[in-house]
Amino acid sequence: MLGYYFEAAGIPTTQISLVREHSVMIKPPRALWVSFELGRPLGIPNDAPFQTRVIEAALSLLDRTDGPVLEDYPEDVPASIATSEEDGWACPISLPSPPKAVDQDSDILDEIEFLKSWHDLAADRRGGTTLRSSRVTTEDAARFLAAWARGETPDSPVEGFSTVDMLRLASEDLKAYYAEAATAQPAHNGRDATSVQISDWFWGETQGGNLLLKLAAVCKQSDDRLIKIIGSALIVPYHQSHRQAVS
Amino acid sequence: MVRLTETFEGLANTLRGMETPANPDTPLIDGPPLANRRVAIISTAGLTRIGDRPFGMGGDEYRVIPTEAADDLMVTHLSTNFDRTGFALDTNVMFPLDRLNEMAAAGIIGSVADYHYSVMGATDPKDLKQSADQIAGLLKQDNVDAVLLVPV
Structure with missing residues (x-):
């Protein structure tokens, strides 16, 4: 929706989309759907090449004027970063005590x-x-x-x-x-x-x-x-x- | 992959209830090749500079993020249902200004805007029209001809 406000004002827009079904309904002018988790639209923290690839893909949609455009980004965040099922990460810090009532x-x-x-x-x-x-x-x-x-x-x-x-x-x-x-x-x-x-x-x-x-x-x-x-x-x-x- | 069925019911219903714009097939605005474009980021993460007013419930305003303040941001979006640890590790995973600066230095894009903007994505987009119009005016003054909208 925001994209249309800017397009109507004469400014080209492109966007990243995190919920594909949402973009199918809203039909933003140009959208690149990514499979990443909510809160991480660029995918992987501290991975500049990965983030740059996402941006380049989103900006490449600016060439299109036949919108609405919805492209699927082909790259996923590797399972070793995205999932937590293989090993049990435990916070290495032993806290002073387990949680207790909020009395003091x-x-x-x-x-x-x-x-x-x-x-x-x-x-x-x-x-x-x-x-x-x-x-x-x-x-x-x-x-x-x-x-x-x-x-x-x-x-x-x-x-x-x-x-x-x-x-x-x-x-x-x-x-x-x-x-x-x-x-x-x-x-x-x-x-x-x-x-x-x-x-x-x-x-x-x-x-x-x-x-x-x-x-x-x-x-x-x-x-x-x-x-x-x-x-x-x-x-x-x-x-x-x-x-x-x-x- | 984030599917509506995997989000909580309130969010899914809100998204399902949103209206499709009246003329989604209107031709889109053209522009120069990417290497000549000036790019600005607009984030719906409710980002503000530290010390600036946090967004509140139903906030329909916008916040300005000058390029030099990009290391000094906080997330004041209402929703508790998205990850903030990525942002704690690296601002760019939500607001990729360093990447745009690198792309400008490499000649992939023309330049990076002096000012970027954030709104509260939890607010009904219809209520953001006035802010969007104001931002559009400011972007034109900054000669921006490419906006990258980034959700959260």
Whole structure:
């Protein structure tokens, strides 16, 4: 749909498409369908030649004016990178304790401290961090979320962000902190952890994941419509929604 | 491969309910050979510069990403259902500006735009028309004649 707005304004467009059935229905002007997972439209992180091939294929569609054009990109992400079935990646860090009830802040704060050197290593390698959307430290984000998970209702600590904004952004920052710490881990048998393995580790084995599971359950019970939406759909990914918080 | 049947019901229903544009067979805009084109990225990942306003629920605005700020981005898309660890490893897997710069240096494309843009892909595209029109005006000022739309 966006493509047509730009074409109507006289600007040629091409796009990458992640859900083929979607593009079949929407019929964007020019689309290159790729078989990659959601969140990785260029396929493989830190693989410049692979990413360049995808872009070249998408841009080559600009030669076509007989749209709508929907081409299938022939190259897949190799199974050794995309799947996690062969070997059991286990996060090499032994966390201070298995997840427990969100009774006190110290459990989550200890875990954050424990992961700090890994997080900072990831940020150094990457040239920056991907979090801070909530504009508070990871520790303060965790304290705010833990209070809500215990049924308290503190206001947003940041001027300009509503409590609803803060619940969502602080949750995203906490997830990003763990994701970055996990991506800094040494490869196992020469393979980096897949996105699914990191997600399973966070939601199944960490106090951070447990805190967010509990928070989502509490928000779902809220009388506030927006907080209820956050609890129902915007904290726990669909593929992890079978999990229950330890309490 | 991502199939609608493998995504969660809400997303699948939203996608199924989207309307096809009225005139999908309208001839598309032509342009010069790729080696002479100026390329901009428009991402629907809800990307913002760190410190810029995050996107909120129903956000129908856009954010500007100057070329020099591309290492300093965060994802503020509403959905929790796509991978963010790839982005944590390498911004280019979602916003491939380094690749475009390399392609410009190699003469594969003409040049890279000074400004790129992001919108919130969770917002109904009909509500993004005003932002798209504004972005189109800005792209023309930047002499852009190729837009690479990148989803998430």
